[in-house]
Amino acid sequence: MAVTLADVAARAGVSSATVSRVLSGNYPVADATRNRVLRAVDELEYVVNGPASALAAASSDLLGILVNDIADPFFGIIAGAVQGELEGPQGGPVPRKLAVVCNTGGSPERELTYLTLLQRQRAAAIVLTGGAVEDPEHRSALATRLRRLAASGTRIVLCGRPPLEGPEQRAEPGALPRSAHTAADRAQGTASGTVLTVAFDNRGGAYALTSHLLTLGHRHIGYVAGPAERTTTRHRLEGHRAALAAHGGPDTRQAERLTVHGGDYDRSSGYEGARELLRRAPETTAVLAANDTVALGVCAALRELGLRVPQDVSVAGFDDLPFSADASPALTTVRLPLHEAGAHAGQLALGTLPPPPGGVTTVGHELMVRASTAPPRAGG
Amino acid sequence: MAVTLADVAARAGVSSATVSRVLSGNYPVADATRNRVLRAVDELEYVVNGPASALAAASSDLLGILVNDIADPFFGIIAGAVQGELEGPQGGPVPRKLAVVCNTGGSPERELTYLTLLQRQRAAAIVLTGGAVEDPEHRSALATRLRRLAASGTRIVLCGRPPLEGPEQRAEPGALPRSAHTAADRAQGTASGTVLTVAFDNRGGAYALTSHLLTLGHRHIGYVAGPAERTTTRHRLEGHRAALAAHGGPDTRQAERLTVHGGDYDRSSGYEGARELLRRAPETTAVLAANDTVALGVCAALRELGLRVPQDVSVAGFDDLPFSADASPALTTVRLPLHEAGAHAGQLALGTLPPPPGGVTTVGHELMVRASTAPPRAGG
DNA sequence: CTGTTAGCGCCTTCAA
DNA sequence: TTGAAGGCGCTAACAG
Numbered sequence: 098m099a100v101t102l103a104d105v106a107a108r109a110g111v112s113s114a115t116v117s118r119v120l121s122g123n124y125p126v127a128d129a130t131r132n133r134v135l136r137a138v139d140e141l142e143y144v145v146n147g148p149a150s151a152l153a154a155a156s157s158d159l160l161g162i163l164v165n166d167i168a169d170p171f172f173g174i175i176a177g178a179v180q181g182e183l184e185g186p187q188g189g190p191v192p193r194k195l196a197v198v199c200n201t202g203g204s205p206e207r208e209l210t211y212l213t214l215l216q217r218q219r220a221a222a223i224v225l226t227g228g229a230v231e232d233p234e235h236r237s238a239l240a241t242r243l244r245r246l247a248a249s250g251t252r253i254v255l256c257g258r259p260p261l262e263g264p265e266q267r268a269e270p271g272a273l274p275r276s277a278h279t280a281a282d283r284a285q286g287t288a289s290g291t292v293l294t295v296a297f298d299n300r301g302g303a304y305a306l307t308s309h310l311l312t313l314g315h316r317h318i319g320y321v322a323g324p325a326e327r328t329t330t331r332h333r334l335e336g337h338r339a340a341l342a343a344h345g346g347p348d349t350r351q352a353e354r355l356t357v358h359g360g361d362y363d364r365s366s367g368y369e370g371a372r373e374l375l376r377r378a379p380e381t382t383a384v385l386a387a388n389d390t391v392a393l394g395v396c397a398a399l400r401e402l403g404l405r406v407p408q409d410v411s412v413a414g415f416d417d418l419p420f421s422a423d424a425s426p427a428l429t430t431v432r433l434p435l436h437e438a439g440a441h442a443g444q445l446a447l448g449t450l451p452p453p454p455g456g457v458t459t460v461g462h463e464l465m466v467r468a469s470t471a472p473p474r475a476g477g
Numbered sequence: 478m479a480v481t482l483a484d485v486a487a488r489a490g491v492s493s494a495t496v497s498r499v500l501s502g503n504y505p506v507a508d509a510t511r512n513r514v515l516r517a518v519d520e521l522e523y524v525v526n527g528p529a530s531a532l533a534a535a536s537s538d539l540l541g542i543l544v545n546d547i548a549d550p551f552f553g554i555i556a557g558a559v560q561g562e563l564e565g566p567q568g569g570p571v572p573r574k575l576a577v578v579c580n581t582g583g584s585p586e587r588e589l590t591y592l593t594l595l596q597r598q599r600a601a602a603i604v605l606t607g608g609a610v611e612d613p614e615h616r617s618a619l620a621t622r623l624r625r626l627a628a629s630g631t632r633i634v635l636c637g638r639p640p641l642e643g644p645e646q647r648a649e650p651g652a653l654p655r656s657a658h659t660a661a662d663r664a665q666g667t668a669s670g671t672v673l674t675v676a677f678d679n680r681g682g683a684y685a686l687t688s689h690l691l692t693l694g695h696r697h698i699g700y701v702a703g704p705a706e707r708t709t710t711r712h713r714l715e716g717h718r719a720a721l722a723a724h725g726g727p728d729t730r731q732a733e734r735l736t737v738h739g740g741d742y743d744r745s746s747g748y749e750g751a752r753e754l755l756r757r758a759p760e761t762t763a764v765l766a767a768n769d770t771v772a773l774g775v776c777a778a779l780r781e782l783g784l785r786v787p788q789d790v791s792v793a794g795f796d797d798l799p800f801s802a803d804a805s806p807a808l809t810t811v812r813l814p815l816h817e818a819g820a821h822a823g824q825l826a827l828g829t830l831p832p833p834p835g836g837v838t839t840v841g842h843e844l845m846v847r848a849s850t851a852p853p854r855a856g857g
Numbered sequence: 858c859t860g861t862t863a864g865c866g867c868c869t870t871c872a873a
Numbered sequence: 874t875t876g877a878a879g880g881c882g883c884t885a886a887c888a889g
Contacts, residue, residue, distance in 0.1 A: 174548040195577045420803075534885085
C-alpha cells in the first residue's frame with residue numbers, strides 16, 4: 098500500500114510541500130511545476146491520505162447526518178438533499194465532502210453516541226433530522242452537547258426539529274475559544290458557535306388538516322398519534338386540538354377519547370391504532386394519522402372492518418411522501434418540503450448560505466386534498 | 478479545542494500509551510489503572526482524535542456505501558440494513574464504525590469519484606449497491622479499481638449487482654502486498670483481496686412474474702423497462718423474455734414492440750411508458766414494470782386512460798417495497814429480501830461472516846400475488 | 858503490567 | 874515560487 102506525498106515529490110523532482118500545495122490548490126505554484134506534479138500523481142495513482150491530512154490540518158471533510166431511520170423515505174429524502182449539497186451545484190468540480198449517515202432509531206442514547214463518534218472524526222458539520230425526544234434530561238444534555246460542539250467549530254444544523262431552547266449561549270465563557278467568533282461575526286449571525294435550525298410547521302399543518310375535515314362537516318375526528326415524547330408528535334397533536342377548539346369542538350375529555358397514543362411512525366401502529374379507535378368510538382367519521390405511513394395502516398384496518406374510505410370514514414396523513422398520491426385511495430395530507438429543507442440544511446451546514454436572522458428558518462407546508470377525505474355520510 | 482491523550486495521561490498519572498491501551502481495550506491493563514484513566518477521560522471529556530488514530534493505526538472505522546439514490550426506499554432499506562450491522566447485535570457495546578453514504582445517481586464517473594474519496598479516507602470496507610452500469614469501458618475500469626482496493630485490504634462487497642466478471646484476480650502480482658493474504662487465507666476464501674457479492678436473482682424473479690401472467694391467460698404482455706445499460710434492467714427483461722419463450726410466446730419482433738425502453742426507475746417513466754405502450758399496442762392486457770415505483774406510474778396512466786386495473790389491464794411491479802401492498806390496487810410483485818441482503822453484505826464487509834464459497838451469495842425472491850393482476854377480460 | 862521511543866503522512870510556518 | 878523542518882495526536886513495538 099501507500100504511495101505517499103514524498104513519493105510523488107521525488108518523482109516530480111520537487112519537495113513534498115510543493116506537492117501538498119498543488120493538491121490543495123490554495124497556494125500559488127508555477128504552472129510548469131504544477132503540471133509535473135500532476136503527472137506524477139497520475140502515474141503513481143496517488144491518493145491522499147485523508148486521516149493524515151485531517152490530522153495535520155485539524156479538519157476533515159466529513160459531514161454527519163443523524164436520522165431516525167434511513168429506510169424511511171421521510172429521512173431518505175432529507176438525507177439525500179443534504180448530500181446533494183456536498184457536491185456543489187450541478188456536477189461542478191469533484192465533490193470532496195462525504196456524508197456520514199447515522200441511524201439513531203429515535204433513541205436518545207444513540208443520538209449522543211453518534212455525536213461522539215462524529216466528534217471523534219472531527220466532522221466539519223452535523224445535521225440532526227427529525228423530531229427531538231422530549232425527555233427533559235436528554236433535552237438539556239443534548240443542548241449542552243450541541244452548543245459545545247458548535248462553539249468548537251463544528252457547524253450544527255437541526256432540520257425538522259424545533260430550535261434548541263434556553264439561552265442562546267450556555268457554554269461556559271472561559272473555557273471556549275472566544276477568539277473563534279468575533280463581534281462582527283455575531284452581529285451578522287455568521288458566528289460559528291450557533292446552532293442553526295430549519296423547522297417544519299407541524300402545528301400549522303395539523304391545524305390546516307383538521308380545519309379541512311371540520312369544513313367538510315366532520316364532528317367526530319379521531320387522531321392516531323405518533324411516538325410519545327416526540328416534539329413532532331406533540332406539535333401535530335397541538336395543531337389538531339387548536340383547530341378543534343377554534344371551531345368550538347369537543348371538550349378535552351371527548352378529544353382525549355378520540356386520540357390513540359403512542360405507536361411508532363409505521364404502518365402497524367396505524368393499523369392497531371385505527372382498530373382501537375373504532376372500538377372506543379364507533380361514531381368516528383374521520384381519522385387523522387401521525388403521518389402518511391401510519392395513515393396507510395389506518396386505511397388497511399378500516400378496509401378490514403368493512404368501512405370504505407372516504408365514504409364511511411375519511412383518512413388523512415402527514416408529510417406527503419411520494420407514495421401517498423398513489424395509495425388506495427390517494428391520500429389527503431400535508432406536504433412538507435422535505436427536499437428543500439434538507440438542501441437548505443446542507444447549505445447551512447456547509448456555510449454556503451448565510452444563516453438566517455435568529456438562526457431559525459421555518460419552511461412552509463401545503464394542504465394536499467385528495468381522495469381519502471370527503472364529507473361524512475348523511476347519517477353521521 | 479483539544480484535550481489530548483497526553484492530557485488524560487497526565488491527569489491519571491500514567492503514560493499516554495497506557496491511556497491508549499485502556500481506550501482501545503485490546504491489551505491488558507490493571508484494573509486500578511484503568512479506573513483512574515477512565516475517570517480522567519470522563520473529567521476531561523476527552524474524545525479520541527479519529528484522524529490521528531487512523532493515521533497511526535493505518536485503519537479507520539469508516540465503511541462506505543454507494544447507492545444510486547438514498548431517497549429511494551430500495552436503497553434506503555439496503556443502506557439501513559448494512560448500517561444496522563455496524564452496531565453489533567442488539568445494542569451491544571457502543572458502535573464504533575460509521576457509514577458513509579454516497580449517492581452516485583447511477584453515474585459511472587461519480588461511482589469512481591466516490592471510490593477515490595473513500596479510498597482517501599482509508600475506508601475499512603465499501604459496499605456497492607444496485608445494478609451496475611454495463612458500459613464495457615466503465616465495467617473494466619471499475620473492476621480493476623475494486624480489485625486493487627480489495628487487494629490492498631479494503632473489503633469490497635457488491636450488493637444487488639452481479640459478481641465482477643473476468644479472472645478472479647487481475648491485479649498485477651508484483652506490486653501488491655502478497656503478504657497480506659496467506660495460502661491458508663485463500664484456501665478458506667477468507668482472503669482479503671477478493672470482491673464479495675450478494676446477488677439478486679432478477680432473471681428468476683421476472684421469469685416467475687411473467688409466468689404468473691401467462692398462467693392467468695395473458696398473451697399480450699407489455700414491458701416497461703428500466704434505464705438502459707443497467708444489469709438489473711437487462712436481467713429482468715431477459716427473465717421476462719425467457720418465460721415468454723418457454724410458453725411458446727410471441728416472436729422477437731412482437732416482443733420488442735411490446736417493450737418500452739429506457740426510463741429511469743421512477744414514477745414518471747412508468748406513466749410515460751404506459752402511454753407509449755398502449756399507443757403502440759392497444760391490445761395489451763398486462764404490463765410488467767421495471768419496478769414497483771414504475772408500476773405506480775403505469776397504474777396512474779392506465780387510470781387516466783379510463784382503463785381499470787386489473788379488470789382491463791393487469792399490472793405488476795418488482796422489489797415489493799413497503800408501499801406496494803398499500804397501493805391502489807395492491808401490487809402484484811416480486812419480493813426481494815432487501816433487508817436481509819443488506820445485512821448480509823454488512824456482515825461480509827465487517828468480516829463478521831465468513832465469505833461464501835466462490836465469493837457469491839444469491840438471495841431468493843418471492844412472488845407476491847396481490848390485487849393488481851387478474852385474468853384478461855373474456856374478449857381479450 | 859507499564860513507560861519509552863519512533864514514526865504514521867501531511868500541513869504550515871519560516872527561510873531562501 | 875519553492876524547500877526545510879517541526880509537529881498534529883495516536884499507536885505499536887520494544888524494553889523494563
